[in-house]
Amino acid sequence: MAIGKQVAGLGVGTRMDVLRHHLAVAQREPVIAIGVILAVIFSLLILAPVISILVNAAIVQIGDAARTRAPEGAFTLYYLTRAFASRMSSILLWQPLLNTASIAIGAIGISMTVGGILAWLVNRTDLAGRRWLATGLIIPFMLPTWTLALAWTTIFKNRTVGGQPGWLETLGFATPDWLAYGRFPIIIILSLHYAPFVILILGAALQRLDAQLEDSARILGASRRRVAFQIVLPLMRPALLSCGLLILADCIGEFAVPYVLGLPVQFDTLSTSLYRAISTRQSGMAAVMAAVIMVIGVITLYIDTRMMREARRFAIVGGKGAMDRRRPLGRWQIPAAGFALAFFTLGVVIPLLTLFLSTIMRVPGRFSLENFTFDFWIGTNLDTVALRSGILLTPEFWSAGLNTVVIIGAASLASGIMGLLVGYVVIRTPFAALGAFLRQITFMPYLVPGIAFAAAILTLFAVPRGPIPALYGTSIILILALIADQMPFASRSGIAAMAQLGKEPEEAARIAGAGWLRRMTSIVMPIQKRALASAILLPFISGIKGVSLFIILAVPATDVLTTYSLRLVDYNYTQAANAVVLMIALLALFGTILINRLTGNGIAKGLES
């Protein structure tokens, strides 16, 4: 290069020339402009809320001047000290942390044991009806967690809280608190929810495992047991660990189940105490709690990423198996089938049936014919304080339904399209840094549990900021939060789709003379229509199930179905609440199945969102 510089002034331009050239290129390549616009949007939508909440943890909040003996907005360690090292710490932080850890560990232990056994039964044995079970066993994962929680309270609720009694109570069994509320039911419900996730991940890993590896060991004379423990299990280890960590991250952020089952007995987890702090307007403490949840989330996913990198070192090239990998169950056939069926009954049949029955019973738990009624669905002039008609005749229900479709639909549409654009920029940008920034920033909400993220959005947009008016109480804040929340999935699927497409079809269109808009509408979008559809529809379904964002950001005017049902729970309209929940659950279930049919994706792939 040095020689070139001397010989030819033309070859190497000055820094000014290079800059001018960059500008000329940038003008002609819309990908850069789009990338910059997206980067600005996500900085506002994702980065700013996260930073603001971290900052809020260390500056004096409105109304706290007297308590902290410092002016509003000044730097303070008051909140951190109060959370970590004061007489209140144990109530505010340590006990909730301990509770969170205990339910997470419990849920991981049970779900991985049960899910592991089921994954093996479905994938590696001649279990009767395994094809049907492969789908059926996944269903609890498609249902919102709090569906199960509400079904649980319907059965086990006792006199500790008021309102209508639980079924068992009506039938004459006094259920103890430990069975009705708190740690035990939360662990059981989360285990039921995450066991299908384990089945999905381990099942996929088992299927990917090259049978030749097992065959080679068998040919060298290893017994089945030895093959299982020395070949299969070590190779499964990355999948097992990753599975456990992802469940851990989800459990830490889990809000709805502890909200329904924990609050009656003051069983607080990190997310419910964050909610408490927000609802009692202690924004400083809320910031600290949100930061703690975020840090745990980041650490968990960092470890996961590290381990996945390790795992790639012994990535296995798939091959075709020669030996029969299915093991006959023999006399274990009946117990095994019974186990799988029991899981299905507990995770799907009982909760949905309970919810349904509860909506058609006047007095919970009295199974006599005159007690059954459809009034709670379609009745009028009911003998109640409010909600005097059946749920299907209540205008609030329909407006919540409409809100759900409009708010979540708008957010899903926006995030689906932005996800594809992120993919476009990441794959196409000539400036690697821009792509890397977009990839990382869109993934950030994944590290931050929904409740903490909602809190972050709230701190930032609840008050007017510059040209942006105060957004609290509007559906815009919900849409913005949802978009941010959905970006990790939307951008990942966008990047995957664009990477798979490759750049050549679009380059060919450029050569043919097509401008950017033409290329997007005639080439990229039509080829990607399936990916785009699933990038819009899957977040829509998960948005319908979601609770944590809405419970913080929604007000009665912007109620969606989930918050509406929780409001009904709070006011003890159990039947109506369960009816709404049942509808959400069925919507989520059939929506997921429908999308998978439409897009031809495996169920496993669609649910990893």
Next chain:
Amino acid sequence: MPDINLTHVSKNYAGSDHPAVDDLNLTIADGEFMCLLGPSGCGKTTTLRMIAGLEHLSGGEISIGERVVDSIPAGAFVPPEQRRLGLVFQSYALWPHMTVERNIDFGLRLRKLPEAERRAKVADVMEKLRIRDYAKRYPSQLSGGQQQRVALARMLAVNPDILLLDEPLSNLDAALRLEMRAELRRLHEEFRTTIVFVTHDQWEAMTLATTIAVMNGGRLQQVGAPDDIYSRPVNRFVAEFIGNPPINMIALDAAQPAGLATRLSGTLSLTGAASLGIRPEEITLSPVDNAVPLGALRLESIMPTGGSWILELSLGGERLFHATHIRPSAKPSQMVDCFAWAEGLHLFDARGQRIETNEIRVRHAAQPVGLGRPAPVPA
């Protein structure tokens, strides 16, 4: 139609400290069938993509005719959609959601031609490339060869001044390759389009191109007519890259006392030469005029290749390969007398650069010229 001029063109990719293309100067004349030839990673595809505008320069300037299309000193960049050229991708890049017809029609639509004219053009180009029967099919329903013809038709339909081809034959089987090679030649003659063709396959380059540009490690090695590149390689890289089986290279600097170099130094002046290349087809086993004797070599093995033979010969630790169309009469482990055509000897200095071998010819010019071989074509 315009020339393509590349002046001091270089390309650096972020994260790589080795330039993909390094100070490349090349002119592709109007109507030329230019082939960029080199091993994978030599920068040939990058060069092609820079001409197309799909990659931006890191240094230098490219102009097509009078128009500067990408230039660092001028700070200019014309996007590919405005360069009016055609590019056939290695993977063909047919649009999977359009039929063959629609694929070909796309560029014409963009040019806003009237419907009747478009239809006639599409029909015409489909006829020429013999893909008329597949008009209504989707690309996934076509074989590799058919897809390749559709990709070509898509570009030819808009009559580009310049047609760029990125390894268009590499995904085809051997028989189809031969057919498509003939087809490309025919197209070049018929449309008189300037063609720039990228390949790592020397046979493709030799059979198709009017001019070959050999590249290695981002640098241009040699530009010339195919025969020129073969018979007068400017350096060791070109000599070793071109030719199959590859040229025999004999190290002269670390010569063994009883080795070939010692034998040859009697007949040749080797001053300044570090290595000597002898093409396998330039060795002969019968004493002819204007040949340099290599002495007796041991025949190690005979490999028939169907209609021709490759003989492995050795002297001490040195090995030579000899390719011939004459059925060998000797048996392995016999000693055979070998000769090399004087024109087939290539000397290279310590830096691998060619040393002009006039001197060899001068020495042998005194001998009577025999009938063994036609006189070499002057370069």
